[in-house]
Amino acid sequence: xxxxxxxxxxxxxxxxxxxxxxxxxxxxxxxxxxxxxxxxxxxxxxxxxxxxxxxxxxxxxxxxxxxxxxxxxxxxxxxxxxxxxxxxxxxxxxxxxxxxxxxxxxxxxxxxxxxxxxxxxxxxxxxxxxxxxxxxxxxxxxxxxxxxxxxxxxxxxxxxxxxxxxxxxxxxxxxxxxxxxxxxxxxxxxxxxxxxxxxxxxxxxxxxxxxxxxxxxxxxxxxxxxxxxxxxxxxxxxxxxxxxxxxxxxxxxxxxxxxxxxxxxxxxxxxxxxxxxxxxxxxxxxxxxxxxxxxxxxxxxxxxxxxxxxxxxxxxxxxxxxxxxxxxxxxxxxxxxxxxxxxxxxxxxxxxxxxxxxxxxxxxxxxxxxxxxxxxxxxxxxxxxxxxxxxxxx
Amino acid sequence: xxxxxxxxxxxxxxxxxxxxxxxxxxxxxxxxxxxxxxxxxxxxxxxxxxxxxxxxxxxxxxxxxxxxxxxxxxxxxxxxxxxxxxxxxxxxxxxxxxxxxxxxxxxxxxxxxxxxxxxxxxxxxxxxxxxxxxxxxxxxxxxxxxxxxxxxxxxxxxxxxxxxxxxxxxxxxxxxxxxxxxxxxxxxxxxxxxxxxxxxxxxxxxxxxxxxxxxxxxxxxxxxxxxxxxxxxxxxxxxxxxxxxxxxxxxxxxxxxxxxxxxxxxxxxxxxxxxxxxxxxxxxxxxxxxxxxxxxxxxxxxxxxxxxxxxxxxxxxxxxxxxxxxxxxxxxxxxxxxxxxxxxxxxxxxxxxxxxxxxxxxxxxxxxxxxxxxxxxxxxxxxxxxxxxxxxxx
Numbered sequence: 001x002x003x004x005x006x007x008x009x010x011x012x013x014x015x016x017x018x019x020x021x022x023x024x025x026x027x028x029x030x031x032x033x034x035x036x037x038x039x040x041x042x043x044x045x046x047x048x049x050x051x052x053x054x055x056x057x058x059x060x061x062x063x064x065x066x067x068x069x070x071x072x073x074x075x076x077x078x079x080x081x082x083x084x085x086x087x088x089x090x091x092x093x094x095x096x097x098x099x100x101x102x103x104x105x106x107x108x109x110x111x112x113x114x115x116x117x118x119x120x121x122x123x124x125x126x127x128x129x130x131x132x133x134x135x136x137x138x139x140x141x142x143x144x145x146x147x148x149x150x151x152x153x154x155x156x157x158x159x160x161x162x163x164x165x166x167x168x169x170x171x172x173x174x175x176x177x178x179x180x181x182x183x184x185x186x187x188x189x190x191x192x193x194x195x196x197x198x199x200x201x202x203x204x205x206x207x208x209x210x211x212x213x214x215x216x217x218x219x220x221x222x223x224x225x226x227x228x229x230x231x232x233x234x235x236x237x238x239x240x241x242x243x244x245x246x247x248x249x250x251x252x253x254x255x256x257x258x259x260x261x262x263x264x265x266x267x268x269x270x271x272x273x274x275x276x277x278x279x280x281x282x283x284x285x286x287x288x289x290x291x292x293x294x295x296x297x298x299x300x301x302x303x304x305x306x307x308x309x310x311x312x313x314x315x316x317x318x319x320x321x322x323x324x325x326x327x328x329x330x331x332x333x334x335x336x337x338x339x340x341x342x343x344x345x346x347x348x349x350x351x352x353x354x355x356x357x358x359x360x361x362x363x364x365x366x367x368x369x370x371x372x373x374x375x376x377x378x379x380x381x382x383x384x385x386x387x388x389x390x391x392x393x394x
Numbered sequence: 395x396x397x398x399x400x401x402x403x404x405x406x407x408x409x410x411x412x413x414x415x416x417x418x419x420x421x422x423x424x425x426x427x428x429x430x431x432x433x434x435x436x437x438x439x440x441x442x443x444x445x446x447x448x449x450x451x452x453x454x455x456x457x458x459x460x461x462x463x464x465x466x467x468x469x470x471x472x473x474x475x476x477x478x479x480x481x482x483x484x485x486x487x488x489x490x491x492x493x494x495x496x497x498x499x500x501x502x503x504x505x506x507x508x509x510x511x512x513x514x515x516x517x518x519x520x521x522x523x524x525x526x527x528x529x530x531x532x533x534x535x536x537x538x539x540x541x542x543x544x545x546x547x548x549x550x551x552x553x554x555x556x557x558x559x560x561x562x563x564x565x566x567x568x569x570x571x572x573x574x575x576x577x578x579x580x581x582x583x584x585x586x587x588x589x590x591x592x593x594x595x596x597x598x599x600x601x602x603x604x605x606x607x608x609x610x611x612x613x614x615x616x617x618x619x620x621x622x623x624x625x626x627x628x629x630x631x632x633x634x635x636x637x638x639x640x641x642x643x644x645x646x647x648x649x650x651x652x653x654x655x656x657x658x659x660x661x662x663x664x665x666x667x668x669x670x671x672x673x674x675x676x677x678x679x680x681x682x683x684x685x686x687x688x689x690x691x692x693x694x695x696x697x698x699x700x701x702x703x704x705x706x707x708x709x710x711x712x713x714x715x716x717x718x719x720x721x722x723x724x725x726x727x728x729x730x731x732x733x734x735x736x737x738x739x740x741x742x743x744x745x746x747x748x749x750x751x752x753x754x755x756x757x758x759x760x761x762x763x764x765x766x767x768x769x770x771x772x773x774x775x776x777x778x779x780x781x782x783x784x785x786x787x788x
Contacts, residue, residue, distance in 0.1 A: 026788055058727055058728075080689075080727055100673065100729065101729075102673065103672070104671075105418050105419070105671065125674060126674070126675075128747050132747075154679075156683065156726065156729055157676065188726065277497040277499065278497070279551075280519060280520070280543075282551065289495060291497060295474075299692055299693035299694045333452055333474055334474045334494045335495075335551070354526070369764075371787075372786070393766050394418065394419070
């Protein structure tokens with residue numbers, strides 16, 4: 001089973017290998033050196049704090065990316081769909097948290113993974129879901145395990161740490177024969193921050209709420225083994241994680257312009273980019289047209305609300321060097337318009353038809369999802385070293 | 395070859411057939427009755443004006459959708475990628491316009507389709523592209539054919555009708571051994587309009603500029619057989635198309651909330667929707683959480699700039715009836731938050747965990763692109779009548 005995890009789909013030295021110059025565009029590039037650097041950074045940080053890192057595979061959606069995270073033995077992971085859970089289970093992963101609220105059809109489907117020997121934990125925040133999960137477990141002849149979702153910042157779902165319903169849900173799980181895995185929270189509001197002190201405070205709040213929720217459950221007689229927190233910003237800004245047992249994060253593997261705007265990374269840390277070709281110029285408007293529109297870049301405009309709006313992406317040369325202030329100002333389905341950022345004093349670079357550029361994405365999860373595969377490169381070479389397929393769907 | 399076009403991938407009466415209630419979510423639905431009605435509407439409109447309709451396949455990206463457009467013989471189509479051109483050619487289509495500006499790698503690849511007997515026309519607006527295309531044609535032993543792109547409203551690429559470069563490009567094509575197919579323009583700015591008189595004026599302008607460009611070429615001694623215009627709004631608002639030979643449009647097949655905001659369709663005309671399941675509720679915030687986030691809906695916020703902002707989509711019940719004022723107010727990767735539109739006097743409908751809804755998309759092209767296939771339904775039944783795969787990539 002592990003052999004499957006370790007068998008890469010690298011195409012080094014194969015006929016399909018190519019160079020950046022020869023690659024048809026638009027195409028998604030993944031810089032393996034930057035990926036490895038980003039992985040090391042967070043895993044070292046968590047190891048130093050004695051907290052388990054449970055990477056979120058929703059960003060990469062690729063067994064080959066997962067193999068960079070776990071180079072020998074498959075470890076704990078988080079997923080956003082049951083299709084991801086099934087995909088990673090097929091590749092040998094056994095410790096999986098499905099971090100999206102349970103529905104009747106996902107409860108039944110999740111039980112099939114338990115029957116196959118996967119330690120899949122699900123997420124819920126209501127007694128009804130507990131009853132539903134218990135029934136699904138009994139029908140499948142397995143004992144389900146669930147996290148109760150905690151709301152630490154009003155971002156999305158979950159119960160507050162002081163909500164009496166927390167104890168009601170735990171009791172419903174016990175009654176329904178469902179194991180309480182622990183509590184899980186996500187500081188989603190941290191994506192809207194940028195001041196370091198605010199990020200430290202968001203991480204502190206995420207931890208405090210999580211630990212308080214676990215304490216409330218334990219005080220009511222429920223075991224709460226796992227205290228799971230996480231978001232890429234808080235994972236990098238948390239100073240003290242006492243009481244937390246695991247950290248979840250996903251976009252940290254690739255980083256992106258939104259994370260740059262939050263202050264978690266530099267543009268030089270961003271591991272993915274979209275390779276595009278110039279297909280037209282409009283000198284009178286200061287425009288360069290490329291063949292990467294929103295189909296290749298995604299419609300994500302996550303930097304629009306940040307201090308520096310990066311349009312649909314920041315443009316680099318073929319080596320990955322940023323053209324200062326050159327951004328994708330407009331995108332239609334298969335066209336991107338490059339222009340200097342408003343107010344820039346830089347000159348528009350000369351990029352004739354056929355020239356190639358790399359575009360750093362606003363949001364790595366959204367941009368990568370527009371592509372079938374990663375063209376893997378290293379930081380100091382123009383060779384495509386591997387092609388790593390992505391999975392998709394639900 | 396035609397047999398291939400007419401052979402559907404319907405799954406009627408097959409084991410895979412299911413009902414809306416039983417379908418795993420999120421899932422893309424396509425209402426075949428609405429699709430057929432939308433197709434009839436524009437084809438009748440163009441037939442009445444004696445203008446060829448060349449549907450744009452970038453929205454549907456499906457041979458099964460194309461088979462509803464052309465129920466007997468494959469006709470003229472427009473595509474946005476060479477992967478689409480190759481896909482539709484494999485399914486018997488022979489008259490294809492690739493309406494994105496030419497690059498060196500696409501020129502070579504396009505020639506392979508010409509070698510295979512496909513009448514593929516490409517798009518350009520510079521002498522350099524003409525020279526590049528001529529060389530690709532000579533290398534492949536075929537005679538390429540190209541449209542000159544005309545800019546009718548400053549939206550994107552192309553030359554204005556009065557730009558002397560228009561004649562320079564035509565001369566470069568002749569010199570390079572490239573056939574001048576005609577001129578092609580796209581009133582992309584019409585997507586930003588909503589007043590009927592402004593839409594009529596945009597259509598009139600698109601036609602006037604196209605006809606003037608063709609006249610300028612003819613006056614300089616160049617044949618300009620095709621005068622191609624198009625956008626879904628102008629296609630539906632054009633009153634007089636004298637001098638125009640063909641109309642291109644794509645999103646008219648499905649329609650969407652952006653087109654509703656422009657005033658081209660009603661919400662009842664929208665043929666695609668995303669089926670989603672309730673996975674949580676936050677009564678204290680007036681929120682209902684569903685399992686369709688931006689991965690299922692896309693990040694498109696095209697209605698944000700319109701008079702009525704529909705968030706990430708307008709919510710309907712399982713039969714397709716709109717819940718007045720219930721929209722997707724926030725989306726993360728696999729979560730959507732439903733809430734009443736700001737200022738609404740309507741009450742939040744009761745939707746418990748497990749309940750299903752249909753979400754009308756802002757932008758059909760972007761939402762459909764997030765999915766592998768269409769679950770085909772009819773307007774008056776809850777049965778999934780067919781599953782139509784979509785193609786993707788470049």
